[in-house]
Amino acid sequence: MAINLSRLQIEKLSDSNIAIAGQFDCGDHDLNEFLKDDALKHQKERIAATYLCFYEGKVVGYFSWLTDAIEIKEKDKRVFKKIGMSYRTYPAIKLGRLAIDKKYAKSGVGSYLVKSMPENVIFFSEFIGCRFATVDAYETAKEFYERIGFKMHSEREHTVFMYLDIGSSY
Ligand SMILES: CC(C)(COP(=O)(O)OP(=O)(O)OC[C@H]1O[C@@H](n2cnc3c(N)ncnc32)[C@H](O)[C@@H]1OP(=O)(O)O)[C@@H](O)C(=O)NCCC(=O)NCCS
Numbered sequence: 001m002a003i004n005l006s007r008l009q010i011e012k013l014s015d016s017n018i019a020i021a022g023q024f025d026c027g028d029h030d031l032n033e034f035l036k037d038d039a040l041k042h043q044k045e046r047i048a049a050t051y052l053c054f055y056e057g058k059v060v061g062y063f064s065w066l067t068d069a070i071e072i073k074e075k076d077k078r079v080f081k082k083i084g085m086s087y088r089t090y091p092a093i094k095l096g097r098l099a100i101d102k103k104y105a106k107s108g109v110g111s112y113l114v115k116s117m118p119e120n121v122i123f124f125s126e127f128i129g130c131r132f133a134t135v136d137a138y139e140t141a142k143e144f145y146e147r148i149g150f151k152m153h154s155e156r157e158h159t160v161f162m163y164l165d166i167g168s169s170y
Contacts, residue, residue, distance in 0.1 A: 060104040061113060
């Protein structure tokens with residue numbers, strides 16, 4: 001479906017818009033259920049903040065954010081030295097969840113939302129140390145993140161941990 005990306009609107013999840021999120025379907029059971037059942041609870045517990053993305057009054061996508069840290073293993077030290085740093089951990093903002101409704105997939109919404117992350121990390125880093133954007137990507141979405149510039153850090157049980165260096169790229 002063709003989408004005018006400049007007309008997307010982002011709204012924080014709340015008691016007043018959670019009902020409309022019930023119609024959201026990205027084709028992934030866990031991501032659908034998270035939005036309906038857990039996202040608001042996590043937000044109230046300050047575990048993760050969730051934002052809905054609206055287009056013409058419909059929820060076309062959502063994402064959740066939380067803080068994170070990248071731990072540098074011995075084998076990766078060389079890579080991080082290249083950017084002039086040699087700390088054991090680096091502060092980050094994690095894209096905890098990202099999903100686009102099936103009807104609007106491949107319309108550019110997902111990459112539009114992920115590409116807005118650096119700007120936000122820069123904003124946060126004015127107040128608190130924060131250098132990277134991270135994501136635990138589904139194996140099936142790894143290439144999607146690579147195309148945006150994320151690099152592979154390590155494999156996890158069902159996901160791939162990836163990072164984007166805000167400091168040197170933006
Ligand atoms: C993966 C997902 C977030 C991508 O969002 P989207 O809005 O469909 O993606 P976009 O339209 O912005 O795609 C941008 C480019 O990446 C490509 N792309 C999209 N999904 C991809 C995938 N899973 N793997 C590889 N490339 C992908 C698109 O074809 C497009 O390429 P183009 O620029 O050459 O046309 C979305 O399809 C989704 O929600 N999937 C189900 C849930 C999921 O996997 N979430 C990610 C959890 S980590």
